[in-house]
Amino acid sequence: MVEELDHEDIPAISPGIFRAYDIRGVVGQDLTTESCYWIGRAIGAEIKERGFSKLSLAWDGRHSSPELASEVSRGVTDAGCDIIHLGAQPTGLLYYATHQLDTPCGVVVTGSHNPAEFNGLKVVIDQQPLAQDALMALYHRIARQDLPKGLGQVEERNIEDDYIERIEGDIQISRDLKVVVDTGNGIAGPLMQRLLEQLHVEAECLYCDVDGSFPNHHPDPSEPANLKALQDAVVAQGADLGLALDGDGDRVYLVDNLGKIIWPDRMLMLLAEDVLPRNPGRDVIYDVKSSRHLAALISRHGGRPTMWKTGHSLMKQKMHASNAVIGGEFSGHFYIADRWYGFDDGLYTAARLLEILSQHSDSVSEVFAALPEDVSTAEINIDTDDVRKFSLISELAADSELTEGARVLPIDGLRIEFSDAWGLVRASNTTPRLTLRFAGNDDAAIQRLQLRMKQALTRHAPELKVPF
Helix, strand or coil: CCCCCCCCCCCCCCCCHHHCCCEEEECCCCCCCHHHHHHHHHHHHHHHCCCCCEEEECCCCCHHHHHHHHHHHHHHCCCCCEEEEEEEECCCHHHHHHCCCCCCCCECCCCCCCCEEEEEEEEEEEEEEEHHHHHHHHHHHCCCCCEECCCEEEEEEEHHHHHHHHHHHHHCCCCCCCEEEECCCCCCHHHHHHHHHHHCCCCEEEEECCCCCCCCCCCCCCCCCHHHHHHHHHHHHHHHCCEECCCCCCEEEEEEEECEEECHHHHHHHHHHHHHHHHHEEEHHHHEECCCCCCCCHHHCCCEEEECCCCCCHHHHHHHHCCCCCCEEECCCCEECCCCCCCCCCHHHHHHHHHHHCCCCCCCCHHHHCCCCCEEEECCCEECCCHHHHHHHHHHHHCCHHHHHEEECCCCEEEEEECCCEEEECCCCCCCEEEEEECCCCCCCHHHHHHHHHHHHEEEEEEEECCC
């Protein structure tokens, strides 16, 4: 029997931790054990209201994760919802569980690629991620105390073997490969090592032991500095390629045999070339940070190109809505619905890339040299605050000097395209920053566009430190 309590003593919970893609905050400051308990209560109530009775729970390797996960679990069961403890596991394994176990719902406690003091939750209900208003609905449920009370049960289950066997059974490696892997002391290291052994791929592992203090570098492969050790090791060891995963293992980056970083939009080109001939006419989704060459390549191989908003939850929702066969983000999230489930999983994506590259007799650098490439910048971050970042994008969009002569794409932030270059400025949904990227025919084209952007930023926000 479930009975609702008239009133419970609920501490104030910061609405700011309910972000666009997930729940995230600084541990002990705005994300506490208490707040995790009540968020668990709200998740359990939401799951039951949607007609489900159980969810799976996993957590990453951060020092705070086991305790926060324990409080989430207590909240879920106090809501009358049963829970399956999967243990400390990569996010992709949790997503896999929502397709394979007897519940399509799950939560993973993870700070993803953020510094060690951060943590958070990614929530899946009916195999779809909660995002934006659906995440804020959890906050409002707590605020109005719409929190039925019950008594759920806990069970523990280890599905590592099933998960690794599912990937290994799908992948065919056609020739010997030597790979260097850097998992940044994140949670994916041990399983990534097991997977490569199963695939009979010779692998050297950097920082594959789990250490939530991240003593070597932040577990964020989108920052070029965090790939330096991998680049050096690939060249020094004469490896075919290097692979880097983020802190929770749902993103992957690639370094070729010459030590060059292959940005994820070009990794998506390689995947699309492989997938589309078997799936003609299907949609391919890519985010606003991605190469202008993707649309033509996708069309040339029989797919339908669609540019969309950045963010793993938003991308997965778009994948589902359009029945897309594959998608990718410049941050290194890939969504493969060909032979897989369409969720972002760095381990599976790495295995698919190895399969494709093993089918080529050319070196990895030669394979990627055949794909179109602009001169481009890495992602550029400019610090601001969580309120100003959104109003500033609106001001830039209305600035005719900035947008004159450009094709303007306001899908997510402001992307302006010219014949020889394009640039993007958008408000980060996870940090108090603007994020920018530029690409074009040559350095001169990029510099002209950066100057135009810098002048606009100076007009509207002279206090910002613009690093170009």
